[in-house]
Every structure is written in C-alpha cells, then in structure tokens.
Amino acid sequence: MAETTYTIIDDGRVAVLGAREGAELLRRAEAEGRPVAVDHEARAAYLGVTARARAAALASLEAPDFTLPDLEGRLHSLSEHRGKKVLLVAYASW
Amino acid sequence: MISVAVDRGPEAARPWIEAARPTHPSLIDARHRLADLYNMVNVPTVVWIDERGRIARPNDVAFGTDTFRRITGIEAARHQDALRAWVRGELPVMPDERVRALQSLPTDADQQARAEFGLGQWLWEAGRSDAAARHFVRAGELAPHDFMIRRGTMPIRGIDPMGPQFRSMLEEWTAAGHRYYRPLPDA
Numbered sequence: 001m002a003e004t005t006y007t008i009i010d011d012g013r014v015a016v017l018g019a020r021e022g023a024e025l026l027r028r029a030e031a032e033g034r035p036v037a038v039d040h041e042a043r044a045a046y047l048g049v050t051a052r053a054r055a056a057a058l059a060s061l062e063a064p065d066f067t068l069p070d071l072e073g074r075l076h077s078l079s080e081h082r083g084k085k086v087l088l089v090a091y092a093s094w
Numbered sequence: 095m096i097s098v099a100v101d102r103g104p105e106a107a108r109p110w111i112e113a114a115r116p117t118h119p120s121l122i123d124a125r126h127r128l129a130d131l132y133n134m135v136n137v138p139t140v141v142w143i144d145e146r147g148r149i150a151r152p153n154d155v156a157f158g159t160d161t162f163r164r165i166t167g168i169e170a171a172r173h174q175d176a177l178r179a180w181v182r183g184e185l186p187v188m189p190d191e192r193v194r195a196l197q198s199l200p201t202d203a204d205q206q207a208r209a210e211f212g213l214g215q216w217l218w219e220a221g222r223s224d225a226a227a228r229h230f231v232r233a234g235e236l237a238p239h240d241f242m243i244r245r246g247t248m249p250i251r252g253i254d255p256m257g258p259q260f261r262s263m264l265e266e267w268t269a270a271g272h273r274y275y276r277p278l279p280d281a
Contacts, residue, residue, distance in 0.1 A: 012125060014267040019171075035202070035209035037232075042217055042225050043133050046136055048209030054133065055199035063143040064131035064217055069119040071104050078096065079147070085181055086143040088099045089156075090123075090134050093106050094245055094255035 007044040063088075098123050100137060100242060102250050129242045130208050133200045136241040136275065140173065142180060148182070152197040155277040164273055173179050196278055201280060207237035211247070218250055229252050239272065 006022030008015050010029075015026065026045055029036050035048035057064055063086075067077040078086065095118040099107035104122045111120050128134060132141060134153060142151035146166075157165075179185045199235060215227030230251060230253035234244040244263065248255040264274055 007216070009212060012212070014216070035206040037209040037213040037229060039213060039217060039225055039229065042220075042222055044198065044213060044216060044220075046209045046213035046216065048205050048212060051200045051202045051205045051262065052151060054130070054205065057131075058197055058199055058257065059194055061149045061193055063147050063149050064133055064149075066127055068127060069099060069104075070119060070121055071108055076096070076121055078143070080108050081096070081143075083145050083228070084146055085126070085145060085150075086152040087095045087177060088128075088132075088141040088143060088159070090100050090128055090132075090137050090244060091097060092100045092137045093110060094101070094137075094249055 004043065007042075008048045009044070011049055046048060096121065098128050100126060100129060100246060101136075106249065125281060126208065126211060130212075133198060133204065134199075134242055135204075135237070135239055136158075137246075142177070149193060150196075152193055152278070155275045168275060168277055172280075194224065198276075203236050204240065207233040207240055207243060211243050214247070223250075239269070241274070 004019050006019060008017055008022055008025055010025070020064050021054075022045070025047070026036060026038070029047045034050055034063075036046070037046045039045070063078060065077060065079045067075050069075055078088070095116075097116060098121045099110070100123045101107045103124045107122055114120075123129075132139070132153060136155070138156060139153050140156045141149060141153055144150040154173065155168055157163070157166065157168055157170045160170050174184065205249065210229045210233035214226040214233065217223075217229065218226035227250075230243065230247040234240070234247075237243060245255050245260060248260065253259050267274060
C-alpha cells in the first residue's frame with residue numbers, strides 16, 4: 001500500500017512528504033512559533049513566516065527583495081534595480 | 095518603476111497591462127508574495143526605494159489619476175508632486191526613525207492570516223475551490239483590515255469585488271470607525 005503523503009508549502013516552496021516527515025516538519029514550525037495553516041481533508045499545510053521576522057526585516061529599512069514573473073513569465077527581481085530609485089506600485093484589477 | 099498586479103493570475107491583469115503598454119517591469123503576484131514581505135493590506139500601495147535599496151518612504155496609498163477621488167478622498171497630485179521632487183533630489187532624505195515611525199508592521203494574526211491565504215491559494219491552484227474558500231474566509235476573519243485578502247480573493251470565490259458583498263463589507267468596516275484607505279499623514 002502506498003504511504004499517505006502530505007503537501008507542505010514552506011513559505012511558498014512545495015514539498016510532498018510522508019506522514020511522519022510531514023508531521024515532524026509541522027511540529028518544528030509550531031515550536032518555532034511560525035504561523036501554520038492546515039487542511040486535514042486535503043492533507044496540506046502552509047508554513048508562513050513569523051511577524052517578528054517580517055517586522056525586523058521591514059524595520060531594518062532594507063527593502064525586501066522579491067522575484068516575480070511578468071505576463072510572459074520572465075522573472076524580474078527588485079535587486080536588479082540597485083543604483084536606481086524605484087517606485088514600487090502594488091495594484092489589482094479588483 | 096516596478097508595478098505589481100496582486101491578482102489571481104496573469105489573465106486577470108493582462109487587459110490592463112496590454113492597454114497601458116508599460117516600459118517598466120510589470121509583474122504578477124498571484125500568491126501575494128509582495129503583500130507578505132511588505133505587509134501590504136490593500137491596493138494601491140506605493141513604496142519608495144532608493145539607489146541603495148533602502149526604503150525611503152514606507153507603504154502609502156496613491157492613485158495615478160483622480161478618477162476615484164470623490165470616493166477615496168485622495169488627490170493623485172499629492173503623491174505625484176512629492177515623487178517628482180524625490181526623483182529630482184529636491185526632497186530631504188527622510189530619517190530612519192521617521193520612516194520606521196510611519197511603517198505599519200505585521201502582527202501574529204496578520205501572519206496567520208497570510209498562512210491561511212497561502213494554503214487557500216495552493217488549494218485553489220490545485221483545483222480544490224471549496225477547501226480554498228474556507229481558508230480565504232478564515233484569513234479574512236483573522237485580519238479584517240486586510241483587503242488584499244478579503245477583497246482580493248472575492249473573484250476567486252465567485253464574488254463580484256465591486257458588488258453588493260463588497261459594499262456591505264465596506265459599510266460594516268467604516269461604520270465601525272475604520273478607514274478603507276489609510277494614507278500616510280501629510281509631511
């Protein structure tokens with residue numbers, strides 16, 4: 001019989017793990033005080049980043065780097081713009 | 095300039111981007127990466143980042159035009175004039191302590207909400223819409239001020255983000271004494 005698997009999304013990175021391994025990862029994340037969202041039916045969990053870590057990064061005033069795709073799927077990073085002033089604009093169609 | 099559509103996917107943002115034909119990077123953030131990193135809770139949100147990668151001015155609300163001015167009460171020129179002055183080097187550098195004082199930092203509940211959103215988004219991408227909706231709703235309950243989550247997930251949940259459910263959410267929020275847009279105080 002195939003082992004039951006769990007999908008764990010760790011800060012956006014997806015891993016499919018065996019039951020014991022998955023439970024261990026969740027236990028460790030909770031022990032570290034990380035936000036954990038679980039869906040038992042889908043056997044999936046999302047491990048987020050603590051408010052403390054995000055707040056410390058923002059308070060350092062170093063703009064958090066990110067890499068995101070454009071419409072054609074090409075990836076762009078904030079760090080490619082070092083040396084220029086950047087206006088970062090978040091918007092949406094909704 | 096870097097613009098980021100915090101939308102359910104490239105197809106939701108495509109008509110806007112194709113009409114605008116931007117020459118700057120115009121990116122898509124279906125998984126709310128930017129919202130998580132910068133503690134963004136609504137759109138539009140603007141951040142100034144200087145040549146050294148330092149946050150020169152934290153999250154603010156700014157519009158490109160005055161189309162919605164009567165509703166938002168926010169004049170486009172307010173930000174545009176300041177932005178031009180900054181680009182020309184005519185604005186004094188905002189001291190670190192002032193930038194920090196203007197920042198809004200995430201709470202544990204905000205980050206729990208983002209974990210619930212992240213799980214919901216993954217479930218939705220995996221085709222499990224019903225399960226996804228439960229986590230989106232839970233995320234909104236944890237962070238009722240986070241309209242990136244509450245309104246931004248409406249299209250995925252089959253709800254019109256400009257329709258009656260949005261309007262009643264907005265009325266409830268403002269009746270409780272909160273503001274929907276929270277711009278930085280005038281300098």
